Amino acid sequence: MMLNKSMHTNLLEIRDLSIDFNTDEGLVHAVDNISLSIRPGEVMGLVGESGSGKSITAKSIMQLLPGNAIIQPQSQLRLRHDNTDIDILKLRGRDLRKVRGDMVSMIFQEPMASFAPAIRLGDQIVETMQIHLGYSREQARREGIALFDRVGIVDPARRFDQYVFELSGGMRQRAMIAMALSTKPKLLIADEPTTALDVTIQAQVLELMLELREQMGMAMLFITHDLGVISKIADNVTVMRKGEVVEAGNADQVLFKPVHHYTQRLLAALPNLDNLPEAPKKTPKSLLSINDLSVSYPVAGNRRKQEMFTAVKNISLDLPEGQIIGLVGESGSGKTSLGKALLGAAPISEGSVKYHGTKKKVHFGASKQLKRKRLSKTAQMVFQDPHSSLNPRMTIRDIIAEPLEAMKLTSSREETDQRVIEIAKRCHIEVEHLRRFPHAFSGGQRQRISIARALVCKPKFIVADESVAALDVSIQAEILALLKELRAELGLTILFISHDLSVIANLCDWVCVMRGGSLVEQGTVRKIFLQPEQPYTQKLIASIPLLEPPQPQVERLLESTEVVAVQQEPLIRGPIRGHITKASIKSHTEELRC
Numbered sequence: 001m002m003l004n005k006s007m008h009t010n011l012l013e014i015r016d017l018s019i020d021f022n023t024d025e026g027l028v029h030a031v032d033n034i035s036l037s038i039r040p041g042e043v044m045g046l047v048g049e050s051g052s053g054k055s056i057t058a059k060s061i062m063q064l065l066p067g068n069a070i071i072q073p074q075s076q077l078r079l080r081h082d083n084t085d086i087d088i089l090k091l092r093g094r095d096l097r098k099v100r101g102d103m104v105s106m107i108f109q110e111p112m113a114s115f116a117p118a119i120r121l122g123d124q125i126v127e128t129m130q131i132h133l134g135y136s137r138e139q140a141r142r143e144g145i146a147l148f149d150r151v152g153i154v155d156p157a158r159r160f161d162q163y164v165f166e167l168s169g170g171m172r173q174r175a176m177i178a179m180a181l182s183t184k185p186k187l188l189i190a191d192e193p194t195t196a197l198d199v200t201i202q203a204q205v206l207e208l209m210l211e212l213r214e215q216m217g218m219a220m221l222f223i224t225h226d227l228g229v230i231s232k233i234a235d236n237v238t239v240m241r242k243g244e245v246v247e248a249g250n251a252d253q254v255l256f257k258p259v260h261h262y263t264q265r266l267l268a269a270l271p272n273l274d275n276l277p278e279a280p281k282k283t284p285k286s287l288l289s290i291n292d293l294s295v296s297y298p299v300a301g302n303r304r305k306q307e308m309f310t311a312v313k314n315i316s317l318d319l320p321e322g323q324i325i326g327l328v329g330e331s332g333s334g335k336t337s338l339g340k341a342l343l344g345a346a347p348i349s350e351g352s353v354k355y356h357g358t359k360k361k362v363h364f365g366a367s368k369q370l371k372r373k374r375l376s377k378t379a380q381m382v383f384q385d386p387h388s389s390l391n392p393r394m395t396i397r398d399i400i401a402e403p404l405e406a407m408k409l410t411s412s413r414e415e416t417d418q419r420v421i422e423i424a425k426r427c428h429i430e431v432e433h434l435r436r437f438p439h440a441f442s443g444g445q446r447q448r449i450s451i452a453r454a455l456v457c458k459p460k461f462i463v464a465d466e467s468v469a470a471l472d473v474s475i476q477a478e479i480l481a482l483l484k485e486l487r488a489e490l491g492l493t494i495l496f497i498s499h500d501l502s503v504i505a506n507l508c509d510w511v512c513v514m515r516g517g518s519l520v521e522q523g524t525v526r527k528i529f530l531q532p533e534q535p536y537t538q539k540l541i542a543s544i545p546l547l548e549p550p551q552p553q554v555e556r557l558l559e560s561t562e563v564v565a566v567q568q569e570p571l572i573r574g575p576i577r578g579h580i581t582k583a584s585i586k587s588h589t590e591e592l593r594c
Contacts, residue, residue, distance in 0.1 A: 010037040011080055011219050012061065012187055018072035019056055019065070023440070025432070027070075030056045032243040038187065041213055043220045045234030045251065047227065047266070049474055050444025053243040054223045055109065058189045061088065061221075062100050079103060079187070101132040105185035107193040109443045110387045111176035115164040122160035125179050132183040147178040150208055152201040154332065169384045169466065170197050170331025170499070177205055184216055191223045192443065195469050198330040198499035199543035206233055225444070225473055227270055228502070228545035231255050239263050255547065269477040270547055273505055276526045286356055287321040287461060287493045288342065293351035293365075295337045311337035313517040314351070319461075321357060324487060324494045326508035326525075328501060328540065334517040335497045336384065339463040342495065343379055355379075357460050357493075377407055380454040382467040384497075386446035390438040396449055397434035400424065403457045419456055426482060427452040428475060444471045451479060458490060465497045480507050501544050505529050513537050 019031040031053040038044045046054050059065055061077060077088040081103060091099060108114040116124060122144055129140035141160070148156035151174040164172055177193055188209070194202040210233065212218050222233060230237060230251065237254040239247040239262065247260040258264050295312035312334045319325055327335050340346035342353055344364065352365030358378050380403070383389040390399055400420045403409070410416040421431055427448045438446055451467055464483075468476045480503065486492045498504055504511060504525070511528040513521040513536070521534045532538045 009039065009080075011040045011042075012038040012221075013076070013078045013080075014057070014061075015076040015078075017057065017060065017075045017077065019053075019060060019075075020070045020072070021066075022068040022070060030069075030243055031060075034240070034243070034245045036238050036245065036248065038219050038221060040186070040219055041217045042236065043210075043213065043222055043234050045230040045237040046221060046223045046240065047225065047230060047237060048240035049266075050225070050442045050471060051242075052240040054240055055191055055442060057240075058106065058191055058221060058223055061187075061189060062104055062106055063088065063091065063096060064106075081186070101128065101183045101185065103185060104187045104189065105180045105183050106189040107177050107180040107191060109192045109195070110385065111172040112164060112169075112385050113387050114176055115172070115179075117164055120161055120163060121167075121175050121179075125160075125182055128179060129182050144178070144182060147182055148175070151175075151178045151181075152204050153178070168331050168336065170201065173197055174201065174205070174331075181208075181212060184212075185218065186216075187219045187221065189221045189223070192225070193222070194224070194226070194229060198328075199501060199540055199545070200330060202229070202499075202545065203543045209233070225471065225476070226500075226545065227255060227267065227473060228547045231547050232545050239266070266473055267547070269474040270502075273502060273529060273544070273546065276505055276529055277509070278526070285321045286318040288319040288356065289354045290315055290317040290319075290342070291352050291354070291365075292316055293338070293341060293353065294349045295334070295341045295346050296349040297337075297347065308349075310349070311346075311517055312341065315519050316351075317512065317519065317522075319493055319495065320510075321493055322487060322491045323509040324483070324496055324507055326504035326511040327495055327497045327514065328499065328504055328511065329514035330540075331499070333514040335514055336465055337517075338514070339381065339465055339495055339497055343381055343463060344375065345381070355461075376403070377409070377457060378459055379461040379463070380457065380459040382450050382454045382462065382464045384466040384469070386443065386450045387438070389450060390446060392438055395435055395437060396424075396429070396441075399438070399449060400434075400453050400456050403453065407457060409457055423452045423456045427455070428478060444475060447471055448475070448479070455486065460491065461493045461495075463495045463497070466499070467496070468503060469498070469500065476503070483507070501529075501540060502546070513540070 014037065015035050017031055017034050021028040021030055034057065036044065046057070048054055056065070060071065071089065075089065079086040079088060079099065086099065088099065115121065122141065125144040126137055126140040129135045129143060130137065135143065145156050145160050148160055153159050153171060153174050159167065159171065167175060173193070173195070174197070180188060194205060197205060206229065209220065213220065222230070224230060234251045236249065237251050238245055239254065239260065241262050247254055247258060247263045254263060255267065258267060293312060293315045294310060296308040296310045299307040299309050315338065327338070329335050337346050341348055348366050350366050352363065355362040355375065355378065362375055397420055400423065401416050404416050404419060410419060420434065424431060424434060429448055429452060438449070441449070447467065454462060468479055471479060483494060487494065496504065496508055508525055511523060511525055512519055513528065513534070515536050521528065521532065521537050528537060529541060532541055
């Protein structure tokens, strides 16, 4: 291991980092001469648009860049451990593995691509803890199940023995977080760690991270496009654009008194709950009717007696033509299963679905399953995980063109190319990027490609499953505006599945809330967000991470003491960084006043 004595107090130092990529189109500059440092116990927020270089910077810390990456010679990456500097760029083999996991751990953006699909989740976590912590198998299993429970995984012991494909998107993300935390690292790199989580679990996971930060002195590099989350967790913020740092400083300063126009634009694009839309005009015509719909899946295990898991339970709902219907609820509530069932992609055990907006009647259910081609011109889906839904061997042009060619909607290659270029531009995909393959794009860019593929055949109905979850706020705002435009131009009806309630509030006409496979509440946006009736809905609304102006520290602390009195929790975390016990609140308040 390459070591140098130093007096620096920073845990991580990045100096003059420049990274280029060798591509068929020439040298691409991904990161250009950036510098940042993180102290022990500090949470550094790293924000910026998709493709700005955030993830590339994070992966360079663990030497996880692809083979065509070129780190320029002036670049410096150093970790400090036991009063000694570690030159990351000179580490190889066992020395590098010791840093990965022992000192630095990472929550990856796409958990489906990060877990081994043929090995049980628990076995992967147990192996990690045995290697880095020296635990016995039994001790590692016990600690791993406890971590699953702490990140909000229901029935953690059973989930621990499952494979990654058996979990929902939100569950996979929680398992990825548990695995990253299992080695108790000094530096946790969190790349969009709460993107796939609903607001209640997001709040729980953020609290867990801050608790571990307090207990272990763990520092974090927290990468996200959600500035509301950043305002809750970060001490300092670094803003990146096109591979460069454009603004950096204290979180309150950057988020509430930004200097650079780019930071100001990011903040201006944030959804808010101040001006909720009025109730939409009633549409007499329904595009789609759902009647007593239930969706069940077989449970693996007992071959003699096949057990079934019911993901959707007796849902009846009409989707009005030309409206955007928001579908919300925690991970595992049945949102995605319902969306897939409406497209014939999930098994309907009871009930039926009827489409009114097609030339030929489309009516299917438990007794008569859908012939998918009959509906494909009318209905499309934007999938939750763009990594697994895009063919890695096809160019972006061919991926977007595939629906047109499969359904023979264009008569020539020239016409197909014209339609592809048109929708690519509308989804903010560079025309010259159409020749590339999916692996060359960031998570947010891949999501735009998925949206373009769904819209290229001009459908009447779209199921958008977390379609803007991986997008930064500025592109998110543009995509939401695009969906509204297409709704107006084409009379498009959209079932918009999302855990981001602020997006739902700003986009949708009607909101449906699911829990445990059932529809527990529905109504207009104003009703659901301002006058929720069900305790579950009230809990969801209360957990929304809004970007709120900073308060004076004394007021914050006194406000936090009231929360303690109501919730009767031994520890609380307010906007003052760290945890404070009830017994010390009075003395802390006096110190702040002095």
